Amino acid sequence: xxxxxxxxxxxxxxxxxxxxxxxxxxxxxxxxxxxxxxxxxxxxxxxxxxxxxxxxxxxxxxxxxxxxxxxxxxxxxxxxxxxxxxxxxxxxxxxxxxxxxxxxxxxxxxxxxxxxxxxxxxxxxxxxxxxxxxxxxxxxxxxxxxxxxxxxxxxxxxxxxxxxxxxxxxxxxxxxxxxxxxxxxxxxxxxxxxxxxxxxxxxxxxxxxxxxxxxxxxxxxxxxxxxxxxxxxxxxxxxxxxxxxxxxxxxxxxxxxxxxxxxxxxxxxxxxxxxxxxxxxxxxxxxxxxxxxxxxxxxxxxxxxxxxxxxxxxxxxxxxxxxxxxxxxxxxxxxxxxxxxxxxxxxxxxxxxxxxxxxxxxxxxxxxxxxxxxxxxxxxxxxxxxxxxxxxxxxxxxxxxxxxxxxxxxxxxxxxxxxxxxxxxxxxxxxxxxxxxxxxxxxxxxxxxxxxxxxxxxxxxxxxxxxxxxxxxxxxxxxx
Amino acid sequence: xxxxxxxxxxxxxxxxxxxxxxxxxxxxxxxxxxxxxxxxxxxxxxxxxxxxxxxxxxxxxxxxxxxxxxxxxxxxxxxxxxxxxxxxxxxxxxxxxxxxxxxxxxxxxxxxxxxxxxxxxxxxxxxxxxxxxxxxxxxxxxxxxxxxxxxxxxxxxxxxxxxxxxxxxxxxxxxxxxxxxxxxxxxxxxxxxxxxxxxxxxxxxxxxxxxxxxxxxxxx
Numbered sequence: 264x265x266x267x268x269x270x271x272x273x274x275x276x277x278x279x280x281x282x283x284x285x286x287x288x289x290x291x292x293x294x295x296x297x298x299x300x301x302x303x304x305x306x307x308x309x310x311x312x313x314x315x316x317x318x319x320x321x322x323x324x325x326x327x328x329x330x331x332x333x334x335x336x337x338x339x340x341x342x343x344x345x346x347x348x349x350x351x352x353x354x355x356x357x358x359x360x361x362x363x364x365x366x367x368x369x370x371x372x373x374x375x376x377x378x379x380x381x382x383x384x385x386x387x388x389x390x391x392x393x394x395x396x397x398x399x400x401x402x403x404x405x406x407x408x409x410x411x412x413x414x415x416x417x418x419x420x421x422x423x424x425x426x427x428x429x430x431x432x433x434x435x436x437x438x439x440x441x442x443x444x445x446x447x448x449x450x451x452x453x454x455x456x457x458x459x460x461x462x463x464x465x466x467x468x469x470x471x472x473x474x475x476x477x478x479x480x481x482x483x484x485x486x487x488x489x490x491x492x493x494x495x496x497x498x499x500x501x502x503x504x505x506x507x508x509x510x511x512x513x514x515x516x517x518x519x520x521x522x523x524x525x526x527x528x529x530x531x532x533x534x535x536x537x538x539x540x541x542x543x544x545x546x547x548x549x550x551x552x553x554x555x556x557x558x559x560x561x562x563x564x565x566x567x568x569x570x571x572x573x574x575x576x577x578x579x580x581x582x583x584x585x586x587x588x589x590x591x592x593x594x595x596x597x598x599x600x601x602x603x604x605x606x607x608x609x610x611x612x613x614x615x616x617x618x619x620x621x622x623x624x625x626x627x628x629x630x631x632x633x634x635x636x637x638x639x640x641x642x643x644x645x646x647x648x649x650x651x652x653x654x655x656x657x658x659x660x661x662x663x664x665x666x667x668x669x670x671x672x673x674x675x676x677x678x679x680x681x682x683x684x685x686x687x688x689x690x691x692x693x694x695x696x697x698x699x700x701x702x703x704x705x706x707x708x709x710x711x712x713x714x715x716x717x718x719x720x721x722x723x724x725x726x727x728x729x730x731x732x733x734x735x736x737x738x739x740x741x742x743x
Numbered sequence: 744x745x746x747x748x749x750x751x752x753x754x755x756x757x758x759x760x761x762x763x764x765x766x767x768x769x770x771x772x773x774x775x776x777x778x779x780x781x782x783x784x785x786x787x788x789x790x791x792x793x794x795x796x797x798x799x800x801x802x803x804x805x806x807x808x809x810x811x812x813x814x815x816x817x818x819x820x821x822x823x824x825x826x827x828x829x830x831x832x833x834x835x836x837x838x839x840x841x842x843x844x845x846x847x848x849x850x851x852x853x854x855x856x857x858x859x860x861x862x863x864x865x866x867x868x869x870x871x872x873x874x875x876x877x878x879x880x881x882x883x884x885x886x887x888x889x890x891x892x893x894x895x896x897x898x899x900x901x902x903x904x905x906x907x908x909x910x911x912x913x914x915x916x917x918x919x920x921x922x923x924x925x926x927x928x929x930x931x932x933x934x935x936x937x938x939x940x941x942x943x944x945x946x947x948x949x950x951x952x953x954x955x956x957x958x959x960x961x962x963x
Contacts, residue, residue: 333796372948373921375793377956394956396793437955 266310266364268357269297274316274344283357284314291320294328301332308332310364312340312357323380323393337375337398337458338367345493355474356498363467370457374401376436398458398503399436400445406453407432408635415635415660419448421538442536443507447613450635450658452586458486459502461585464512468519468584471498478522478574482567483508488529496522497567505529506538509613510548511590513563518596520578524549525564541611548611552681555605556597576600587636590614591655591686598683612679614686615659617652619694623672626650626696626710630663630675639663640690643698648710650694654685669716701736708736748901748957752890754787755950758798759883762943763876766833767869769818771809778806792953794945801938817933831926835873838919854915861885861907875923875943878916882908882950898961905958912951920947 268283271290287296290313301308311334313325326336340360344353377394402416414427424439425432445454471479480497485504502508505526516524526542533539550560562575579596583589590613598604617630617639626648628641638656642649659679667675699708708714711733718729732740761780764773781802789795809815822833836850843850854872858865863884870876885908892900920943927940 327790330793330795331790331799333799335796336793372794372945375949375952377793377949377952379956379960393791394793394953436952 264310264365265305265308266312266361267301267305267308268312268314268361269300270314270344271316271320274314283354284312291316294321294325297325298328298331301334306332309334310338310340310361310367312342312360312364314342314344314357316343321380322395326396327393335367335370336396337370338364340364348493349495351476352493352495352498355471355479358474359467359471359498362470363463366460366463366466368457368460368462370398371401373436374399374457376439376441397441398456399439399441400434400443400454400456402432402434403453403455404431406451407449408451408453411635412629412633412666413450413635413660413662414665415448415450415662416445416454418661418665419444421536440536442504442538443502444504444538444541446503447507447509447512448660450587450660450662456503459507461583461589464500464502465519465581465584467500468516468521472520472578480523480525480567481516481521482524483513483526485527485529485534487535488527491527491567494567504534504536504538505545506534506536506541508542508545509590510545510552510609510611511593511613512585513545513549514552514597515581515584515589515593517562518576518579518593519581519584520574520576522574523562523564523567525567527566544611548607548609551609552594552597552607555607555681556601557604558597558601587613587656587658594681594683595686604683607681608678609681610679612659612681614654614679614681615657615661615677616654616680616682616685617657617663617693618676618678619650620673620675621694623669623674624650624694625669625674625713625716626694627668627713628710629666629668633662633666635660635662639693643707646698646700646707648696648698649692651690652693653690654682654688699733701739702734703739704736706736706738708733749890749893750787751791752886752893752901752904754784754789755953756883756886756890757784757787758789758792758946759879759886762939762946763879763883765939766822766876766879766943768823769809769814774805774807774809774814781805792946793949794942797938797942797945801935801942804935804938807935812935814933814935817936821927821930821932821936830930831923833875833923834871835875835878835915835919838922857911861911875920878911879943882911882916885911902958902961905954905961909951909954909958912947912954916947917951920944 267285269287269290270284272286272288273291285300287300290297311329325339329336329339340363342356342360375396376399377396380393380395409427409432410430416425416432417427421442421444422438422440424435425445441456443456443459446456468481471481477496482497482499483502483505484491484499486501491499508526513524513526526545528539528542529535546563546565549563553560553562581589581592594614628650631639631641631650636656636658638653640651642651659677661677664670664675664677697711699711699714700706701708714733721729757780761777761784765777767773785802789798807814821830823829836847840847840850851872858872858881863881865872865877885904889901889904889908892904924940924944927936
C-alpha cells in the first residue's frame with residue numbers, strides 16, 4: 264500500500280516539511296493539480312495525506328480529484344496546518360496520518376453519506392449541489408446479533424437511524440449524522456466506520472508515540488470541530504464525534520505510551536449533536552479508574568495543556584486496541600501496574616458485571632438467548648439448568664435487562680464495573696435450578712421456577728391446567 | 744440551473760443504459776458499442792459521482808475482443824441458467840420472492856404493473872422484466888424523463904421523475920443488487936465481471952443518495 268503526503272504550496276511555513284510532502288501549487292483552491300501529479304508521477308498511490316490551509320479548501324473538489332485517480336476519498340487524511348507548529352511536531356503529525364491512511368481498509372458504497380457542501384461558490388448557484396461525502400457506519404449482518412434480539416445500536420443511536428425488525432437491523436443512512444456511537448456501542452463489533460476503524464486509530468497513535476523523541480499528548484477531536492489551537496507536543500486524533508470514545512480507549516492510549524490523553528469538545532458552544540455528556544462521562548471514567556489504581560487522574564486532563572510530563576506506563580503492545588478485547592487488556596494491564604487496583608463502578612464503563620436475584624429469576628434464559636457476546640450462557644444438563652457469567656465478555660450493553668421478562672421484579676441487574684479479579688477468573692455460575700421433566704417421555708419441559716411463576720400469574724383458577732402442564736412436555740400433551 | 748441539471752441527468756441516463764447493456768448477453772457488436780459509449784461517458788465528468796473509481800477500473804477493460812476474452816463463457820457460468828443453474832442469477836425475483844413469499848409470476852406481474860404505472864412498456868426488451876438489464880434500462884428511461892424536464896425548465900416534471908427514480912431505487916435495485924453482488928463475488932468472477940458488479944453496486948447505492956440530495960435541493 265503506497266501512501267503519499269501533499270502540501271498546498273501556499274501554506275505558510277511550508278519549508279518546515281522539507282522532503283516529507285510534495286508541494287502542489289493551489290492545492291486548496293483547485294485540487295486538480297493533485298490528480299494531475301498522481302496521474303503523471305505515481306499512479307500506484309492508493310492513500311493520500313493532505314496538508315491544507317485552515318478551512319480554506321473545497322472538500323467536495325478534493326474528493327472529486329482523488330476519485331479521478333482512483334483513490335478512495337473516504338481514506339484521505341487532511342491536516343489543516345495550524346499556525347505556529349514546529350517542524351518536529353509537523354513531521355510527527357504527518358507520519359501519524361500516513362500510518363492512519365495506510366491502515367484504511369477501503370470503503371463500500373453504502374458507507375458514503377453525501378451531504379451538501381457548505382462552501383458557496385458561484386457555480387453552486389447554478390448546479391445541483393456537489394456533495395461532500397462523509398463516512399457512514401455499516402452493519403456486517405454476519406457479525407450482528409440482532410437475530411438473537413440484540414438492539415444495542417438502536418439504544419445508543421442519538422438520531423434513531425437504526426431500527427430492529429424481525430431479527431434484523433435496518434439502518435437509515437439519511438437519518439444518520441455520523442457520530443460513531445453505534446461503532447463503539449456494538450457489542451459484537453459488527454458496525455464499522457471506515458474512516459475511524461480501530462486499526463486506523465491504533466496505527467496513528469502508535470506512530471505518533473514511536474516517532475516522537477519526547478512524550479506526546481493525544482487529543483481525540485471531533486471531525487466537525489473547528490480547528491483547535493495547536494498545543495506543542497499534543498497531536499489530534501480525529502473521530503466522527505468524541506462521544507464515540509469510551510473511557511477505556513483513553514486508558515488504552517496511555518498504556519500505548521502517550522504521556523497524557525484527552526477528548527475535547529467541538530467548540531465552546533458544545534457538541535452540535537448534544538452528545539457532550541458521553542465525552543465527559545468517558546473522561547470521568549478514565550480518571551476514576553486511574554485513581555482506583557493509585558495513578559494520577561491528571562494524566563487525563565479536560566483539555567490539552569502544556570507540559571506532557573513523561574511516559575507514565577512505558578509502551579504496551581496491544582493485539583487489538585480499541586476493541587472490547589483491548590478494553591479488557593487495558594484494565595488487566597493497569598491492574599498489573601498497581602497492586603492491587605480497586606473496583607471501579609461507573610456508568611461510563613464499557614465492561615459490566617451481571618447479577619441475578621435468584622428469588623425473582625425464573626431461569627427462562629432470555630438473558631442468555633439475547634446476550635450478544637455470550638457473557639451469559641444457559642447450560643442444561645440432566646434435570647438442572649445453570650446460568651453462568653463471564654465478566655471478560657460483558658460489554659455493559661444491558662441487552663439482557665431489556666430481554667428479561669422479570670426485570671420489574673429486579674431479576675437481573677447490570678452494573679458498569681471493572682473488577683480485575685473477575686476479569687481474570689473463569690466463568691462462574693450466577694443462578695441454578697431444576698428442570699421439570701415429562702412424566703411420559705422423560706424429556707425436559709421447562710425450569711421449575713419458570714412454571715411456578717406462570718402458575719402464580721395465572722392464579723388458582725388454572726391450578727388443574729398447571730398441574731397438567733408441569734407433568735407433560737409439549738409433545739405428550741393431549742387435548743382433554 | 745437547468746443546463747447543469749440536464750447534463751447530470753443525461754449522464755446518469757447514459758450510465759444506466761451502459762450498465763444495462765453490459766449486463767446483457769455479450770456479443771462483439773454489442774461490446775464495440777459499449778466501448779464507444781464508455782468513451783463518450785468518460786468525457787462527461789463521471790468523477791462527480793462517488794462510484795467513479797469503480798467505473799474507471801471497469802472501463803479499462805474496454806474495448807474487448809469478446810471471442811478471445813472468454814467472456815461469453817463467464818457470462819453463462821455466472822448469469823445464465825446452465826445444468827446446475829446460474830451462480831448469480833441477475834433477476835430480482837430470485838432474491839426477493841423467497842423472503843417476500845408468493846410466486847415468481849405474481850412478483851413479475853406486480854413489477855410490470857409498476858412499469859405500466861410509470862408509462863413504461865417493456866415490449867421491445869429482450870430480458871425478463873425483473874432482469875437487472877431491464878431494471879437499469881427503466882432507470883435510464885426515468886433519468887431521460889428528468890433530463891427532458893430540466894431541458895424544458897419544467898421543475899414539477901423533474902421532481903416527479905426524481906420521485907419515481909427514488910422510489911424505484913429504494914424498492915427494487917438497492918434492495919436486491921447488494922445480494923446479487925454478494926453472489927457474484929462469491930462465485931470468484933474474472934476481473935471484468937468483478938469490476939462490473941462493483942460499479943453497478945456503487946451506481947445504484949450512490950444514485951439513491953444523489954436522487955435524495957437533489958430532491959431535497961429542489962424542495963428547498
